[in-house]
Amino acid sequence: MKKIEAVIKPFKLDDVREALLELGASGLTVTEVKGFGRQKGHTELYRGAEYVVDFLPKIKVEVVVPSSLLEAAVDAIIKAAHTGKIGDGKIFISAVEQVIRIRTGETNETAL
Numbered sequence: 001m002k003k004i005e006a007v008i009k010p011f012k013l014d015d016v017r018e019a020l021l022e023l024g025a026s027g028l029t030v031t032e033v034k035g036f037g038r039q040k041g042h043t044e045l046y047r048g049a050e051y052v053v054d055f056l057p058k059i060k061v062e063v064v065v066p067s068s069l070l071e072a073a074v075d076a077i078i079k080a081a082h083t084g085k086i087g088d089g090k091i092f093i094s095a096v097e098q099v100i101r102i103r104t105g106e107t108n109e110t111a112l
Contacts, residue, residue: 001096001109002070006061007033008081008089013059019076020063026112028063038086058089064096066109 008016013030020028034055065073074091081089101111 001064001099001112002067003062003064003094003096004070004073004077005092005094006077006081006089007035007058007091008061008077009083009087010057010059012081012083012089013061015080016061016077019080020061020073023065023069023072023076025063025065025069025073028061031060031062033058033060037090056087064099064112066112 006016010032017028017030035058036054036056061077063073070093074093077091098108099111100107104111
């Protein structure tokens with residue numbers, strides 16, 4: 001099993017969610033986060049004063065999939081989140097050793 005963490009632009013969340021659900025992902029976790037990469041933030045004007053926004057709003061999507069679905073899930077996220085502009089995001093993949101569903105006690109892929 002693999003855990004995919006994708007940091008994406010907020011307006012791309014619905015597209016990414018739909019793409020993952022079409023693949024058969026049984027659930028996902030979404031967190032509102034802030035950060036920066038190559039964008040390095042930007043300046044904004046508020047009530048006549050200019051200020052720097054160092055951290056930009058992003059969405060972190062976390063999903064655990066069977067190893068057999070990994071490539072398809074990553075491809076789906078890339079296609080759904082891509083705008084071609086700086087700040088599209090990043091995808092991180094890590095191994096998951098064990099999953100336990102608390103309610104039933106099911107483990108590993110049956111718990112997904």
